[in-house]
Amino acid sequence: MAQRVGAGVAITGSGSSVPERYLDNEALSRVVDTSDEWIASRTGIRQRRLADAAGSLRAIATQAAQNALDMAGVAASEIDLIVLATSTPDDLFGSASQIQHDLGATQATAFDLTAACSGFVFGLVTAAQFIQNGVYRKALIIGADVLSRWVDWSDRRTCVLFGDGAGAVVMEASERDRLLGFELRSDGTLNHCLNLAYQGQDRELVDGVAIAQGTFQPITMNGQEVYRFAVKRVPEVIEKALFRAELTVDQIDWLVMHQANQRILDAVAERLGIPSEKVISNMASYGNTSAASIPLALDEAVRRGDIKPDDIIATAGFGAGLTWGAAVFRWGAS
CATH class of the missing domain: 3.40.47.10 (Thiolase/Chalcone synthase)
Structure with a gap:
């Protein structure tokens, strides 16, 4: 690169x-x-x-x-x-x-x-x-x-x-x-699959003038659609980040993905040919913590001593928007 x-x-x-x-x-x-x-x-x-x-x-x-x-x-x-x-x-x-x-x-x-x-x-x-x-x-x-x-x-x-x-x-x-390579993507046509949406209701302020006031509604999700999206798009975006980094899948030391569902992690790793022992997973203890999930899993692996200086990390996030992206980096200072 x-x-x-x-x-x-x-x-x-x-x-x-x-x-x-x-x-x-x-x-x-x-x-x-x-x-x-x-x-x-x-x-x-x-x-x-x-x-x-x-x-x-x-x-x-x-x-x-x-x-x-x-x-x-x-x-x-x-x-x-x-x-x-x-x-x-x-x-x-x-x-x-x-x-x-x-x-x-x-x-x-x-x-x-x-x-x-x-x-x-x-x-x-x-x-x-x-x-x-x-x-x-x-x-x-x-x-x-x-x-x-x-x-x-x-x-x-x-x-x-x-x-x-x-x-x-x-x-x-x-x-x-x-930071060896990255790829970021968005597709608003799939926004309906995962929402935390605002819902307003008209309230008359004065004669002839109404305002909409409301609040955000609870999370809604089409789990099957998000699963199909993730297992197709996430391997692609990781491969594109690796291409930009001029690396191959076998050069990855660790895959640290968004911790959404173990089945998604397993499916993505299988499609990429990454062995399970290289996949970091801590969702059993924390569930899906959204934007926190990747750095939380990364930090635990570093503090356990699994991730070491110069290890190559491939990381990928995916979720509402819908958005998805991957970054490949070496851990630690040069």
Whole structure:
């Protein structure tokens, strides 16, 4: 791959954080007509973490970011950019600036990015452009979601899937570019397959003038359509990212995909010819944490010692929009 003009990037630290409270399948079976066997056999999920009423996206995202900074040995005051990938901010105007304040990252520009379960990959690529162009040198990319706020707990098709969590990475300028290739895609014609939609209702303000006020409705999903979309499009986008990186599938050390469903992970790995021992999966413990799922799984694998410096990571996200994307990078500083 041709060397880009400007600095390269390296991912030098990771961190994660989840709420303490958890809901396992057995407990969930007392809420809706389901069972541990039914959920686990269809999704691979055994439990999920849930924020309580006092919990916030801000808190878990800040903790995940601080853990990533600590691993990278970077002070918050050194960070130039914070990209928060989330669909569930505490404040609809955005939560990135709150996290910037909590971290003490006084020099950082901070903004929210929404691409649902693809958000972390989109955020990673977005932050890289600022560094590669020489505008910034150090960035925090955070993926965090509290989807339990927007789940219909009477709908067993969706309530068994989602959990809350946050993950983050530190990205720094590097002489050698460790982001080897990427591909991002969107298809709005499939938007109806997965929604967390606003629904308004007219209310008369004064004579002849009405306003629409309402709120967002619980998550709805066509699971079969999302499955078919993912097992077709995700292998393609990973292959395109590998092509841009001038790498082959057998050179991948680890596949770290969005943790949506174990069947999807297995199907994508099989289509690509990636052995199961190279596939990182932690959805049994956390469920689908949307934008948090990739950095959360990545951080756990790094802290276990499975992912080591110079390992080649292929990562892919897919979800509402519909959006999907993949990035290939070497772990650690050059």
